[in-house]
Amino acid sequence: MIQFDAIHKRFPNGTTAVHDLSLEIPEGGVTVLVGSSGCGKTTTLRMVNRMVEPTSGTIRVGGKDVTRQDAAELRRSIGYVIQQAGLFPHRTVLDNIATVPLLLGHGRRRARARAAELLETVGLTAESGRRYPHQLSGGQQQRVGVARALAADPPVLLMDEPFGAVDPVVRTQLQDELLRLQKELNKTIVFVTHDVDEAVRLGDRIAIFRTGGHLVQCAAPAELLARPADDFVADFLGAERGLKLLSLKTLADVPQGPAPEGGAWTLVLDEARKPLHWAPKDTKDAEIPLRPLADGDSLLAALDESIASPTGLIARVDADGVLTGVSSRDDIHEHAGRAHTAARTRTGTEPETETAA
Ligand SMILES: Nc1ncnc2c1ncn2[C@@H]1O[C@H](COP(=O)(O)OP(=O)(O)OP(=O)(O)O)[C@@H](O)[C@H]1O
Ligand SMILES: [Mg+2]
Numbered sequence: 133m134i135q136f137d138a139i140h141k142r143f144p145n146g147t148t149a150v151h152d153l154s155l156e157i158p159e160g161g162v163t164v165l166v167g168s169s170g171c172g173k174t175t176t177l178r179m180v181n182r183m184v185e186p187t188s189g190t191i192r193v194g195g196k197d198v199t200r201q202d203a204a205e206l207r208r209s210i211g212y213v214i215q216q217a218g219l220f221p222h223r224t225v226l227d228n229i230a231t232v233p234l235l236l237g238h239g240r241r242r243a244r245a246r247a248a249e250l251l252e253t254v255g256l257t258a259e260s261g262r263r264y265p266h267q268l269s270g271g272q273q274q275r276v277g278v279a280r281a282l283a284a285d286p287p288v289l290l291m292d293e294p295f296g297a298v299d300p301v302v303r304t305q306l307q308d309e310l311l312r313l314q315k316e317l318n319k320t321i322v323f324v325t326h327d328v329d330e331a332v333r334l335g336d337r338i339a340i341f342r343t344g345g346h347l348v349q350c351a352a353p354a355e356l357l358a359r360p361a362d363d364f365v366a367d368f369l370g371a372e373r374g375l376k377l378l379s380l381k382t383l384a385d386v387p388q389g390p391a392p393e394g395g396a397w398t399l400v401l402d403e404a405r406k407p408l409h410w411a412p413k414d415t416k417d418a419e420i421p422l423r424p425l426a427d428g429d430s431l432l433a434a435l436d437e438s439i440a441s442p443t444g445l446i447a448r449v450d451a452d453g454v455l456t457g458v459s460s461r462d463d464i465h466e467h468a469g470r471a472h473t474a475a476r477t478r479t480g481t482e483p484e485t486e487t488a489a
Contacts, residue, residue: 133287134191157337163243166340213278256276270302289321328369332376339354424448
């Protein structure tokens, strides 16, 4: 969908921002570009919509060389979201979102109707459409930024650290929203971040860059975490590489058995058989809190819960929150050990890694 072919970018002052980049970004998925500050992520992104022109090499979007297209037209067909949302301060939120549809020649009424629809899509109230950007929180402004980028329904969305300036809680919410939206819209998204956890959470593929604009490795998150191409990648992924890998694996395959009876701990349920807490045998009033987990929860969450709980057990529930059984710390640990092997030998085919020199 987006192909970089031997791309170089050298700015007039002599800085090489991107060095011999060849990368294919498949259609319909999130590709995350990560790397330390100044390694050329923004430059790479901005060459796609021609806000920066490469010094040499070719970029194709949907098979078409971007330099053969009118730059303004190209930009309208590619959504672009930046940190701090980049909204027009003197236009209402609704008019900010309607900007591109208006530019595309949709009538005012239709553009606004579309904007109102998008406001809802990104989880904002109709009332917030009448406000000005400064009257919204940082997280809300980012949502408007996303809505504006989606307004022309572009197949490609470029996002440059869109959630970099909001607090961790809002950031997680915005990430969830993006994953939900992506399920619905299936765009081709190129997402830039500094944050490895964000990359692992959002990316179908992660491309790691090193200073000087070198692409070091591009692979699926599990692949990258299990087989970093070199020490640079391993260092960049951080000390908790193994735990991050567990965050990608679910609990589904871990065996479960009936809740223990008559032992040191009792699992207390409500009338609907939903787990409430653990109660120790001899002290009736003590309640040890628990966090029930479903099949879709991660092995990391399961390991965490099994270590946090003095029982060493986790309570497993179905989609309705009803108890299905318990799993032990040992069983979870056993499966955690296998997560690594699974990532290495996926279906016995060669790992899907591109390594650049
Ligand atoms: N217009 C410009 N003129 C000269 N040098 C530039 C220009 N824009 C960027 N650079 C340089 O190119 C390199 C790559 O910059 P770029 O903005 O792509 O990095 P980045 O990976 O996005 O960094 P950050 O994580 O800090 O946003 C840096 O050394 C930067 O100083
Ligand atoms: Mg940048």
